[in-house]
Amino acid sequence: MTLDRLAPAIFVLLWSTGWVVAKFGAIVSEPLTFLSIRYFTAAVLFGGLCLASGVSWPRDGRTVLHALVSGAFLHGLYLGAVWWAIGEGVPAALSSIIAALQPLMTALAAPFVIGERLSLRQKLGLGLGFLGVLLAVLPKFFGAEAAEMPASAIVVNMLGMAAVTYGTIYQKQHLQKGDIRAIATLQYIGALAVTFPFALGLESLHVDFGLAFLALLAWSVLGISMGAILLLLYLIRRGQVSRAASLIYLVPPIAALQAAAIFGEELTVPMILGTAIVVAGVYLTNRKDVAPAE
Template sequence: MSLDRLAPAIFVLLWSTGWVVAKYATFVSEPLTFLGIRYLTAAILFTGFCLVTRAVWPRDRRTIMHAIVSGAFLHGIYLGAVWWAIGQGVPAALSSIIAALQPLMTALVAPFFIGERLSGTQKIGLGLGFLGVLLAVLPKFFGHGADAIPVFAIVVNMLGMAAVTYGTIYQKQYLPTGDIRAIATLQYIGALIVTVPFALALENLHVDFGFAFVALLAWSVLGISMGAILLLLYLLRRGQVSRAASLIYLVPPIAALQAAAVFGEELTMPMIVGTLIVVVGVYLTNRKDPAPAE
């Protein structure tokens, strides 16, 4: 089976673990502090990876700056906002719902930025995906504890979603070519530039160094920051940005399944049905339209 077929499934599985990691990380470190260490580690390892594999570094300043700016949005602002919001009390599942707005926002703005048009089938797929996410995760927030969710943290979480949407468009618009290994390295430098000042201003830089922290950091860097991000950049290169973004729809239900297995959270029938609807929606969004008859 080719990488084109395997990459979407592997990306979703890797990326969805980020919600579990974000929840666990609050027990061993302050969120922005953890992310700063994660970005620094990822930048160092990516640099070594590029040197060993002889990656081709961009030579013009414009490309370098585009890579740094895209990383600031894709990683720094996005994950910084999401992790800070979770640290402030926003449930991980609710945060994943907000993240699920990204494909719709991407589909809405892509025609204006890069002239990308969606077919009727793709529009239906995006709509089904969003409805599936709502059905899978939203019901739990009408029960006990819903009033305790901080509104300002939710707003910050939504700003993070807007940031990753713009970062995805920016990546497709200004970095259509180039070695993705080198670009990913520069992107983590951009993320570090954004994250460190906020960590210094908002946190005490507290970290409980131990096995749990090392394990979370190792998976965050190797599994998500390196594995998932390289796959995402690959998908953006190989297909439409809206199709790549639609994979985010699969993250909330899969994250809910992981939370049920790891934290013992309840797995409800709406979650199961919603997940099936999401799968159909993503299939329709990513399905290749038949070539017109000559």
């Protein structure tokens, strides 16, 4: 099988683990502090990979600036908002559904920003995906957690969704050229430049250094920040931005499966049914049209 076929599935599996990491990360470190360390480590490792591989760095100042800005939105503002909101008490299920609004927002904005047209089938697929996510996590809204959710944290979580939506489109607009590894290095520098000042202003920079922290950091950097992000950048560059964004719909149901396996959270019928609908929606959005026979 080619990378084009395998990349979406691998990306979803890697990216979905971020919710588990966020939940564990709150135990060993403050969220923005953890993310700052993660971005710094990822930038250093990516930079070393680029040097070892002889990667050609962007020589155009505008390309460097675009990479820094896209990283600030895709990683810094997005994950910073999500992790901070979870740390403030927003349940992971609610946070995931807010993040799952991104494909819908991207699909709605793409025609106006980059002139990308969606077929009727793609629109149907996006709608099905959104419906599936709603069905999977809606029961969480009626538990005891619902009354304890801070409004300010929910707003910040929604701003994070808006940031990654804009970052995805910005990436498609301005970063079609250049080595992906070099671009990723610059993006994490941009993410660090945004996240660390917030960590200084809002947190005490407390970290419980130990085996648990090192394991979480290793997976966050190698599995998610490097593995998943390289695949996401590859998908954005190879296909339509709305098709790449639609993969985010698969993350909440798979994250729920991981939470059930690791934390013993209950798997409900709505979650299982919602997952099936999500899969159908993503298939419709990503399926390539077959050229008519001549």
